[in-house]
Amino acid sequence: MIAVDVESTGTEANKHSILSVGAVDMSNPGRFFYEECRAWEGAKIEDEALAVNGFSREEAIDSKKQSEAELVHKFITWALETPEQTFAGQNPSFDRDFLREAAQRAGHTDLNAMIGAGILAEALQHVHVRAGVARGGGPNGITTRINAAPVEHIEGCLGLGDHRSNT
Numbered sequence: 225m226i227a228v229d230v231e232s233t234g235t236e237a238n239k240h241s242i243l244s245v246g247a248v249d250m251s252n253p254g255r256f257f258y259e260e261c262r263a264w265e266g267a268k269i270e271d272e273a274l275a276v277n278g279f280s281r282e283e284a285i286d287s288k289k290q291s292e293a294e295l296v297h298k299f300i301t302w303a304l305e306t307p308e309q310t311f312a313g314q315n316p317s318f319d320r321d322f323l324r325e326a327a328q329r330a331g332h333t334d335l336n337a338m339i340g341a342g343i344l345a346e347a348l349q350h351v352h353v354r355a356g357v358a359r360g361g362g363p364n365g366i367t368t369r370i371n372a373a374p375v376e377h378i379e380g381c382l383g384l385g386d387h388r389s390n391t
Contacts, residue, residue, distance in 0.1 A: 293330035
């Protein structure tokens with residue numbers, strides 16, 4: 225299972241762009257993914273969305289950042305290495321829709337198979353994967369954001385408790 229959080233320039237996956245994807249492999253919580261990208265050329269950028277996700281308009285169009293297509297390719301490659309590709313999160317259908325649209329724009333046609341048969345939403349309806357945000361200077365001066373929800377809290381909401389292997 226993959227706990228995923230997509231930040232975007234708005235709420236409509238076919239009109240707005242992904243700005244970042246953060247994810248945790250729930251079978252191996254030490255394995256995570258975080259990448260940022262610039263909005264795709266022609267994507268709508270809503271000030272309200274930027275106010276929620278903390279990106280500035282300048283960050284959203286920063287030509288030094290990778291493209292949305294490059295980000296989605298990296299995410300799919302990372303996600304295919306997890307034992308189960310079912311998405312979990314605060315609003316996994318939103319995240320799925322944005323990843324699916326971005327994959328289609330990038331020419332990926334197998335995202336539906338990667339996503340898996342089910343989407344777990346209700347177990348995490350009260351968990352906000354971006355419960356805490358730490359900002360700091362990243363490589364090449366790019367601002368980084370770190371998803372900081374405690375894994376134990378996410379696992380508790382999933383009913384996984386403390387039965388993780390200690391080996």
